[in-house]
Amino acid sequence: MRAFGMALFASLICVAGVTAIGENDAANGSRLAELLGSGDDRGFARALQPRSFSFPQDHGPHPEYRNEWWYLTGNLDGDGGRRFGFELTFFRFALEPSMPETDSNWRSNQVYIAHLAITDAAGEKFYVAQRYSRSALALAGAQAEPFRVWIDDWEISTESAENSNVWRLQAGEREFGLDLLLTAVKPPVFNGIDGLSQKSAEPGNASYYYSITRWQTEGLLRIGSAQFRVSGLSWLDREWSSSALAADQLGWDWFALQLSDGTELMFYNLRRNDGRRDSHSAGTWIAANGEASHIDSGDLDIVVTDQWQSPSGGVYPAAWTLRLPKKSLTLNVRPILDNQELITTVRYWEGAVDLSGDRDGKTIGGRGYVELTGYATATRGQWP
């Protein structure tokens, strides 16, 4: 559930220049909804009915839709059991449905943004960096065969079309970076109804949404001059659409949880302006054999058990108890580090979490990632 990406475009704008978010927009969420819901989307393709996915083509870009993202998160263990989390995300935005006729290679209607975040639980540090570029020349872009999405020297790629279930992630700044090899151990699952994820009652207010929920991950992680050999599990979320949020939706809590018994739970909790859960909230349960089943809004009970006050303002939930009676599952979710907040114009929290609980009476553990939006007011932030 990353409809959130469009708001990032606003943050990009702020980075590029002057005021992007209006001074009077006190609540981030309403602004977000406006950004996502408004705008002329005529000319863009829309997610109106289920489609048939095919790979590796659908790993590649869908430029006829307004926005799209490749979202990779993961939990890693370093030498000596040092605990890390990472997020590497590429967003694509189409400024216009079509490209103007031109002779210049620089002309483009597509913009790419990428976020890299690394959580160092032992060092109690959270590192964030951003890149952005037009999709022109070879500066940034995405392609299906062989799969590749990149900005500058940051990229997610496959070695070859035959080996499309092994992905390499390379991204770094002067202070930190990663170079990981991911091997998918489960096939893609299609969220919503066969991959059509309805976000509000209005037809077309939906996205195409698939995930690959378990990747065996190995590689190198760099913090300062220190390099760590790491291994663990990763999660891919892929989504594209031309519109997504309704005006009365404030934000969302997204859970991507990998359980120790080989199952996964994904759920997005859409929060309305009145504080209640939107009935379009939904999730997916993935069995150990890769079989997926839909989870309705009413299936999952979420209780917030702790809160965290951001030094930059705003109070985030910081621990949860999730109950999924359908699967006899109770899970306690706790971040490995409180401060995993990305300070941007549109601030959001995206962090690694630990799981503990029981399923069918047996103790269960696990790890995952949680994304929280709409808790902090929009302030003009600075990129680290």
Next chain:
Amino acid sequence: MIPVTWRANFGYLLRHPWQLALALLGIAVGVAVIVAVDLANASARKAFLLSMDAVTGEATHQVVGGPGGIPEETYVQLRTVHGIRSIAPVIGGYVTVADTQLQLMGVDLFAEQEMRSFTAEASKSTTAGGTNVEALIRGFLTEPGTVTMSRRTAALLELEVGDRFEVIADGRLHNAVLLGVFGDADAAGLDRLLTTDIATAQVWLDQLGFISRIDVRVDDGDNAMVERLESVLPDGTRLLTAAGRTRTTADLSAAFMTNLTAMSLLALLVGLFLIYNSVSFSVLQRRGLIGIQRALGVTRGELYVLILGEAALIGLVAACIGVLAGLWLGEQLLMLVSQSINDFYYRVNVTDVVANPLSIAKGIAAGVGVALLAAAVPAIEASSYHPRLAMTRSTLEQRTRRLLPVVALAGCAAIVVAAAVLMFSGRNLVAGLSAVFLLILGFALCIPLLIRVISRTLAPAAKRIGGTLASMAISGIAASLSRTGVAIVALAVAVSATIGVSVMVDSFRGSVRQWLDQTLQADIYAGVERGSMDPAVLADLVALPGVENYSTSRRSFLEDEDGRTQLVVIQMAPDSYAGTEILDADPAEVWPAWESDDVVLVSEPYAYRNGVALGDTIELRTAAGERDFRIAATYQSYDINASALLISRSTYDRHWNDDGIDSIGLYLADGVDAQKVLQRIESVSAGRQQIRFESNQRIRDLSLEIFDRTFIITDVLYWLAIVVALIGILGAMLAMQLERAREFAVLRALGMTPAQLGGMITLQSAVIGLFSGIAAIPLGVVMAYVLIEVINRRAFGWQIDMTFAGGIFFSALLFAVGAAVLAGLYPAYRAAQSQPALAMREE
């Protein structure tokens, strides 16, 4: 006691307002010229640096390529392969909007954050809906022709956000829309700057596939980054520091400004004589008063302070007037200066004179300093008189006569020193200019002795020819040399300046004309002002009926740490070769090698400035890295940017990726009417590309017109010097007339008629003029020589044949005599009108 003496002296000055006014005017004019030139230079330079800095932004370095720019792939590689992030691509060029020339900067907004803030700014009123900057990014990326500019520039062009307008780039029309405006009123450095997306800039400036430069931001002391960049940059590119690049660009116009400064110093020098004349005159006039004061017990020291104080006060008041006048004059000059810089060097938008305190302080210091300097000698003299002697005039003249050989000797010494400076100062322009002033000073100091010798020699002859009156007129000059000497020197310096400058300008003009005649071999020239010609248009032009042959030319630049090297790339037509005069080799051997080998010809100014000669090699940065080129010959060029390498098209194409052509020369078949071809060119190019085309003759005329315009400043300044000198003569003649009132009264009493007296004084004026003119000729010739051989050469590297236009010396003499007679008319009239009885009653 002092207050009384001060009152007495100032009372004297106030009773002689003419003298006071002259002294004030003399200093004021000198100061005004100094301040004006200084302000114009400082303002132009400041505006220039401001706009360079604004455009450079945070960039510490810049990657530059060859004439065609840098392949855009190079930039992409730096980002994607090498992960270098603090870089931004820029396409720079010039366009025209509504007859106003603007600098165009094509940027990638996503990379700009590292470099500049203004490029991503947009006005609040840009569009309805969406955020403004979102609209800016959307517009820049997806809508060709969208631009932003500063609020001031928009106001200048009378454009509002959302307006559509036409842009002429490379002679072709493009549609533009003003997407937003940036910058507040103080952002003068961003004036006349058009910002657009890199894609639009590529299309407009016809630079598809290339960018002009890569701006780089390196953190302080991050040498590793610099080394890394240098190690990965491909051949044909180079990393330069932004500051160095600004400096070398600024230096390009420095020679031009130095010339102006030289002129202003010349004006002050002439002013110095005038001030000396005024001050010493006012002192000498009061010698009676001074004698009385000394007799009453005023000490020498007191007197000395009194005279110097008076001079300082006059200097200060005059300097203040001069500064005010200088501010006004500076504005006029600035227009000329910025026009010249814009024509030849870089975009400067100098809208106001920056009244910087330094320029003003300089002017005031010069005014007061010169006044003190001028008053020092008379002050020493006056204070050293014995009280009784001070009251007699003959004492002064005796002393003056005794001093003459000493003064002349000092003058000779100054000349020797000047010659030594000229010989040993290499190519230093400032040293050259200093030597010129020393030379003038030395000559000036010799003039009084010269006058004495001449007048002594001439007096007997004059008596034979013109009778007693003529003899008296002439010997009178020598007799009151302390007075007439200064007037003659002032006039002589002014006239010599006119001789020197006109001989220099005439010689220069003659050389240029001859060079133009030779260089302009083709019958018609056609080209674009900036950018390159559309190949299709070019092909149609050379295929026009009547065109027998054609040559092409391209002017391009290679940038490196030391500045820019200009390449003039020519594809010669058979008749073109004769257009380039080779100075030091056999053309028959030079040209074949030039066409086929890696050789270049160097222009004379280039050879002079870089100290290279025939047979040397020059290392140039080609697309494939550094290559050596042999110098096959030196050629003559008076092009304003004449420091250049001449290279054949085939050699250029072998080493650089730039197929642009700026202009072509068309050679017509015998009997073809050039006018008809010109008309055809017009119809062939109409609506496709704005081509400038002119006949051979018209270009010749235009070039000389531009030449003359360049020397307008010179003209203005030397006329100012002459005005200063004229005022000097008037002052001297008036003083003489006042002083000799009693002598004249005696003459009148002895039976001389008013007409005879007036005639005698007029004759004396004429003789003063004649002496000045005679003295001015050698000085003028020497000045011309130094201006041509030293100053011009050091400033521009041009070698000019010195030629004397017929009658220049005669007209200088005539001018000097005429000016002196004119200045003497009023004193003569007054003397003739005076009542002998009144004048003698003093006895």
